[in-house]
Amino acid sequence: MSELVDRRYGPAPLPRSRGPVSAAVLDALRRPPHDLPDNLAARLDPADPLTDEDLQLTLFLCYETHYRGWRGVADDWEWQPSLLALRSSAERVFEAAVRRLVGPLPAVRPAGVPAALADVVAADDGPSLAAHLQRRATLAQFREFVTHRSIYHLREADPHSWALPRLGGPAKAALVEIQMDEYGNGRLDRMHAELFRTTMARLGLDTGYAAHLDVVPAVTLATNNLMSLFGLHRRLRGALLGHLAAYEMTSSLPNRRYGNGLRRLGLDEVATRFYDEHVEADAVHEQIAAHDLCGGLVRVEPELAPDVVFGAAAALAVDRLFAAHLLDSWSAARTSLRTPANPTRTLTAPTAPTTTPPPLPAVA
Structure with a gap:
């Protein structure tokens, strides 16, 4: 595999540590699989x-x-028992924090799940990051936003695909219909991850898989870790579908605003294609996700109705923290990143954007 393909599609190089536990894990991953210290x-x-x-x-x-x-880490680490045990301990802390953040939710009957999802979305009163990006964001701020989102969008749809082998019947068919669009119906150039990669390139950002991991803060990682938590646990399959439904039901208007924000900043239709595609696709996905996907699941497994609504509420609650972090940082005239992203290393040779991207602001 060439270096170009390797960097575009992974695996990614190990990041820098952020504390004693991540440092110990990184040190272990650089060596053959072995037991981690018991006290981690x-x-x-x-x-x-x-x-x-x-x-x-x-x-x-x-x-x-x-x-x-x-990159360079043995595949056998995936199922190393002591690493799984550490992950399980970290997950318990993380999941408990998410449940505290969401708080109690109204009881829901299986037949009422689509309406309950609509209520969760309607009640979301988080700060409007999309409105800021549409009307007021600088190009540097928009590049920061794209840098944050690259951690998910360069593997878009993958976390929710963990649900496929856990489902059957109507819910599985509905998920396949949604995911087919996400994966471009088998065409590489139509895959949403590839469309996002093009947006990154037009903004002068490194388009390598997880290339910006070191600069995104914990709250950005939390939005991604939430999907993985739900996806990798069969007991949370209802929450995973609720999470996807929340994303689909809150996508069309924000993506329209993101595209308009880039147009305001002088970017062309190649740069906005990712967002423009989501305006149309997710308007259809919204109904499929609420009624066919989540509604189909609870018709077969009615006991999962509360989990579905929790997953949707959790998605929106953690995203509110993410949006607040960006807006609070920008209102204080500081970067929302841990360190400035590298704006120069691109893996493609796109036509230069109509507006030259300025360097990202230095960390205060």
Whole structure:
């Protein structure tokens, strides 16, 4: 495999550590599989798990062994018992924090799941990151936003695909219909991850898989880790589908705003294609996700109705934290990244954008 293909599609190089536990995991992953120290899990007791850099990176390190792996790391680490035990301890802390953030939810009957999902979406009162990006964001801020989102969008749809072998019947058919669009119906150039890669290139950003992992903060990792938590546990399959439904039901208007924001900044239709595609596709996916996917699931497994609604509420709650972090950072005239992203290393040779991207602001 060439270096170009390797960097575009993974596996990614190991990132820098963010604390004692992630440092110990990184040190272990650089060597052949072996047992981790017994005391690592006891050190995962942060005051705020959702914004703790060490906890969130530790989870991301563990989860990525189930996706594309890490460059130079033995594949056998994926099922190494002591790493799985550490991941399980970190997950308990993380899941408990998410459930506290969401709080109690109204009881829901299986037949009422689509309406309950609509209520969760309607009640979402988070800060409007999309409105800021449409109307006021600078090009540097938009590039930061894309940098954050690259951690998910360069593997878009993969976390939700964990549900496929866990489903049957109407819910499985509905998920396949949604995922087919996400994966471009088998065409590489139509895959949403590839469309996003093109947007990154037009903005002058490194388009390598997980290339910006070191610069995104814990709250960005938390949005990704939440999907992996739901996807890698069969007991949370209802939450995973609710998470996907929330994303599909809140996608069309924000993506229209993102595209309009890029047009306001002078970017062309090649740069906006990713967002424009989602405006149309997700308007259809919204109905499929609520009624055919989640509704289909609870008709077969009615006991999962509360999990579906929890998954949707969790997706929106963690995304509110993410949006607040970006907007608070920008209102204080500081970067939302941990360190400035590298704007120069691209893996393609796109036509230069109509507006030359300025360098990202330095960390205060």
